[in-house]
Amino acid sequence: MELTVENLSVSRGGVPVLEDVGFTLASGRALVLRGPNGSGKTTLLRTIAGLQPPLAGQITGAGERVAYAAHSDGLKAMLSVTENLHFWAQVFGVDDITPALRAFDLEGLTDRLAGMLSAGQKRRLGLARLMVTGRPLWVLDEPTVSLDTASVQLFADAVHTHLEAGGSALMATHIDLGLAEADVLDVTPFRAKPRVAAQDEAFW
Amino acid sequence: MELTVENLSVSRGGVPVLEDVGFTLASGRALVLRGPNGSGKTTLLRTIAGLQPPLAGQITGAGERVAYAAHSDGLKAMLSVTENLHFWAQVFGVDDITPALRAFDLEGLTDRLAGMLSAGQKRRLGLARLMVTGRPLWVLDEPTVSLDTASVQLFADAVHTHLEAGGSALMATHIDLGLAEADVLDVTPFRAKPRVAAQDEAFW
Amino acid sequence: MSLWEYANPVKFIRTTDKVLPWISVLAVASLVIGLIWGFFFTPDDFRQGSTVKIIYLHVPSALMAINAWLMMLVASLIWIVRRHHVSALAARAAAPVGAVMTVIALATGALWGQPMWGTWWAWDPRLTSFLILFLFYLGYMALWEAIENDDTAADLTSILCLVGSVFALLSRYAVNFWNQGLHQGASLSLDKEENVADVFYFPLLVCIAGFVLLFIALVFLRTQTEIRARRTRALMARERMA
Amino acid sequence: MMPDLGKYADVVLGSYAVSLTLIVLLVVVSIRRARKVRAELERVEGKGRSDG
Amino acid sequence: MIALLTRDLRLAIRAGGGFGLGLAFFLIVTVLVPFGVGPETGLLTQIAPGILWIGALLACLLSLDRILALDWEDGSLDLLATAPLPMEGIVSIKALAHWITTGLPLVLAAPVLGVLLSLPPDGYLWVLVSLALGTPALSVIGTFGAALTVGLKRGGLLMSLLVLPLYVPTLIFGAEVARRGAEGLTVQTPLLLLAGISFGVIALLPFASAAVLRINLR
Amino acid sequence: MIALLTRDLRLAIRAGGGFGLGLAFFLIVTVLVPFGVGPETGLLTQIAPGILWIGALLACLLSLDRILALDWEDGSLDLLATAPLPMEGIVSIKALAHWITTGLPLVLAAPVLGVLLSLPPDGYLWVLVSLALGTPALSVIGTFGAALTVGLKRGGLLMSLLVLPLYVPTLIFGAEVARRGAEGLTVQTPLLLLAGISFGVIALLPFASAAVLRINLR
């Protein structure tokens, strides 16, 4: 099954930011969103992840297939690395967390409390969460923030494995991951013409 | 005046992370800290900014000369861009905030509440704060996180101007800014040998 | 459905602009007539002395305090079901009016209580439930103020209004159960035996009409204001992005 | 032609004073805000076009 | 769902926010009252059931902002919303976790604190029963308030303002049961009403909370 | 310094957290008490001064976590610490801002709420005076508590626990002044003691708060 986005308009704080976005993302492929700061990448990803309703247009193949990772990692400072990961595994009905730990080189940190990790280590843990969701479509918002080059490579490998297994990935990043399967979509052409908030159109 | 760091050991959560760090940073120069995630860059920068005491060693030329910018920007979501910046200008006894706004291309956003900016816009505002401190030594922890390439260039220009005016800058980043004045220091060789927490040595 | 046309902000402003002067004039007229009639030309009550004159403020404001909340409840329901912006804004506009009415009812009641019951305040069920109603008004207004996004605020406050109404009713019964009161029962009932004497009754009716008209006029005016404020915000946002 | 309010004068007058003040205040605040917002809207609309 | 419950309970214990603190607050309020109103035993006996109820209510109130705000701040709530759990389930579990960490300890501690306020001997049972019946309602109503204000930074005080009026019926019937019980009167009617409120609230309010939370997340 | 004060006041108004809410909480606690202890006027009159004091204290307490925690969370506190302001100045200004936004409105509202609790006529003046003298101490002590717990996520409840015992002397003397005043007795001794506590605390505690805050920041 593939992700299809048609004529999608998304808004933030009621103001339309992107309009008429359309693309498809087949399994085994990745799509990288590009665009300057404030162009609306985060907003688009949140909409596709189902966290906010679209202003117009259709999204098919998202919903229950999405594993979302945002700017903030949703880590509990007072739980250990294992406990944090294990919780999400349980929520998503997955049993084994070792592959995720291994893929992001967290094995040496299993008993450390998440609050005591460095910025990059936290990020790695947040990304490892994706692997325990068992969900095929990864929706990622700037996943490589604070990661060093080695960790970026770990992440690229993880995405690669995920794609090979038939998954797909949609992400916004400012850096290049060197993924062969990745297409790039620049959101700049879709930027909404300056308008008032959609909900305010009634007030014209 | 230059920043001199000698035999500096720093600790986080009581555990030594870097030992015997030493370097000097002359005015007009920049020093970029490199090192994998969790190597202790943040800890080193906080120590130099005076936010935590060093375990051992000397730091001269920091103290009142430091303007520090961390992972979090210290922005008030309920104050506008101007109000946020103006407050810090007042605290540091600087009057004019327009150069800072101009340097980081925030002029179109002056009346927006900081809470309504995108991730990259917030970051730009956080960096603009440096310019209203009037302090010569900038200590920056991953300043380019969430910035797109255009904004990174704005930032590099700002640093460049600051150096030209006789300032200096110490920063941890994983990306390359293309600054001619920048030296690179890899912190990996200084990593502390695994030991118990320093404060526990009394119990040996 | 023709009635829903007035849910269009433009249409609403246009229509209310036409009727607003008339309503205002009527409101002021009936308030002046009613209050002057009541204050200057009614006799003292044989038991309560001159304090009966307070009734011309107390009862109408008490009625409006409750009815304003009911109106907000209806407007909230309309917003939830049909998402007409005007109704959400009308609810927002009515809240401060209702709150002021509640304060007036409480204040006049308290002043009345001093000579009649010998105390400013007693934990009588009716008094108490008014105090609770006032708290609900406060919370409702505070929630509107606290949320930036207008539609989110409308959604949340209308749910609060619904849930709050249920709890307000519950509180009313709870309070009744908790304390037997001093306050007189409803005497505006159609049952003639129970009613206050006609001398007090007619000016009172005029005052009530005045309060109702005043409420309508204020809600119209304030809703217009909210609509305009909203439109201003919308236009500014567009300007900023251009 | 002030009616004789007897010993309750302060209470009765007090409640009239309080209520009328509150009502007048509410009306004044509402009208002033209405004016301000209306002016602001006209300014933003620029053309002074009527509400439409 | 169970994973969520265990996680919340574990966090409550680990972060030092749970069992201990609500209880301690309860204790302190009860201790402060004699300082405020003076130490006469007769007076204290009279107000004891009411003070116990108010103390429990405030202790509940104070811990409400932990229900959802922490998860909101670190982004967990967004992630939970995309997880295969119904929102109604999430808010119910959150309310349950809050009750276990706050309400339950309060119920158990109330009789002990009754001693400090010279609660009459007949009162203990009824204070216990009324709190046991009433605190779940407090948790569920509180979760609604927390969901309403979750997006607001430090909305804690606003939440109190919104929640307290909603607490009134529960408080009145609860305190009435405790008070009548302490005086040896019959408690049947208020007890039934209290139970009615509790069950009604538990059955219906989670839907409102879930709706409100969905609005706040978008 | 003045910049900091104006910023804090502006934030308090803007974020809807300031003047209104502490006051509303005070109002609500006062309203809840009769629901708990029953509506008899005689009983209420007796406990009125104490309840007013406890209510004011709790309203203060609840707003403490806004003093420093917000600035900590968004990193402002780190930045302020590296700014050319002495830490003692920062904490004093923070306490002052808290008093202006919370303590002062409480003092002014107390007499009005006294009506609800049938405070005897003699009591109004002394309740006002005692609160006016006591609330600054509450703010300063509260700032100390806030500084102690600033690093802890949602340390609100823990802070309450730490702060409440520190509030006890102020409460005892303050409530004593109010109570004696209400009963028409002489108030001189507790009044002097209350004033002594206030001034002592204002003069000395900021140093402790600053020290604690420095430790917490590192």
Ligand code: HEM
């Ligand atoms: C703060 C205190 C008070 C509040 C909140 C209050 C509230 C109300 C309300 C809500 C009504 C309308 C009832 C209805 O029509 O169904 C009402 C009516 C009335 N109140 Fe009060 N009241 C207060 C104090 C007093 C006092 C002290 C008196 C005089 C002794 C008083 C005398 C009356 C009378 C005579 C009516 C008219 C009853 C009727 O015709 O329906 N009230 N009050």
Ligand SMILES: Nc1ncnc2c1ncn2[C@@H]1O[C@H](COP(=O)(O)OP(=O)(O)OP(=O)(O)O)[C@@H](O)[C@H]1O
């Ligand atoms: N509440 C709001 N009201 C109006 N505009 C808003 C609001 N919140 C955000 N915006 C604007 O919406 C736009 C889209 O923001 P978004 O976070 O989606 O950008 P982004 O592409 O993720 O940027 P970045 O790369 O900086 O993270 C930005 O220009 C932002 O300023």
Ligand SMILES: Nc1ncnc2c1ncn2[C@@H]1O[C@H](COP(=O)(O)OP(=O)(O)OP(=O)(O)O)[C@@H](O)[C@H]1O
């Ligand atoms: N409270 C603590 N107790 C023990 N170790 C800790 C504690 N906090 C952090 N650490 C460890 O200290 C080390 C240094 O962390 P620091 O944040 O300085 O790294 P960093 O170089 O900034 O990394 P990044 O590039 O990921 O931001 C990390 O390995 C981290 O796991």
Ligand SMILES: [Mg+2]
């Ligand atoms: Mg973004």
Ligand SMILES: [Mg+2]
């Ligand atoms: Mg770091």
